[in-house]
Amino acid sequence: MRASFFAAGFLVVSQLTLAQPALEQQLKAIQSDPVALKAAVEGGRKAASFCANCHGEDGNSRSPEVPNLAGQNPAFLLEQIRKFGSGERKDAFMQGLIKVLKDDERLQITLFYAGMPVAPAKADISQVARGKDVFGKLCARCHGEQGHGNAEIPRIAGQKIPYLQTSLMRYRDGTGVRNDQLMSIATASLKNDEIVAVANYLTQLP
Template identity: 40%
Template sequence: MGRVVLLWVLLCASAQAWGQSSEMMDRLAALEKDPAKREQAYAAAEDRILLCSKCHGKDGNSKRDYIPNLAGQNPQYLFDAFEKYVSGERTDFVMNQAAKLLTLQERVNVAFYFSQQKVQPKAEATVLDKTLVEQGAQRFATVCVTCHGPAALGHDGFPRIAGQPRVYLTHALQRYRDKDPSRAGSPMLGVAALLSDEDITALTAYLSQLQPAP
């Protein structure tokens, strides 16, 4: 009986998550069609990103190299990440608390707001070796391009990783490869398992120097 109840709870949670994602897509589609609604969503988000801006920057460009840029990110991916933090499927002490402070509409607004910001990649402190960057490009083409796209800009629920800080990319790939429980269920676990330390070094060199589309 306990297993039946547990299964029912999981099914309900899954249905609720799908319903929220579907509603989010409907709301984003409505924003795309209505300039007035886009302006309202953007303005509303500016009032709710104070906490976000302390780490990710008001314009979505992170203040620390171990924190991802949200500027120019796919809004669907950002919203999906919010939902995973709200549900606890993805764990981070700050993000789990912050995401729960926002309503569904506020999460849509914030995702839309950051998607409209321009990426400003930080210059590397040291000049990257061209051979290393080329190795990263080749490895990217074999394991990353299908989901993240040829320019690493992502699409739909897949994130933009072009121009992300190298420290953040390295830490993220290592966590996936090491099967960090906070990333349980991600398709990246299987992909990262294929990567050696040398692969991660090359990939992060390549991705961090990519210039996202203006």
């Protein structure tokens, strides 16, 4: 079982990295050049001024259904922007908005948000121990012990509770709004109360 999880993981993750290789290479090149990175982050701050209405000036969102982008892994953000653009991920507003963003703006916005600190939220303390247990058993091996993810796997530490819950149910229930093979396998056995518990655990993680 474990081996097949990893095999599936390898397959899908390598597909993700190949989805837009040129742009991802550009991202890496900017990240490894401090001068270019500083300029990109400044450009991103300006290009993201409209995004701030919902995602917050510093990438910490103001509304529970809107995800924080602060501290998110830039390659993951770039990939989600691509998915909205191609319609693989559905959200009427985000899809329309993303289509008009040029490649440069995508890179800049991504790097700007990735560099901002996340502000963890308060949780229902009575849910946290159980959520930690679920996370350790089913999620940590991909999202990391601290929930910080890596280039292809999103950071979920400090994310908003309603957004976490909705996203997990969409993956589990195969609604078609958001598809990911790894996440549908990972959430298949989750009960609603475990989703509530794990969301409460994750939101308060720094």
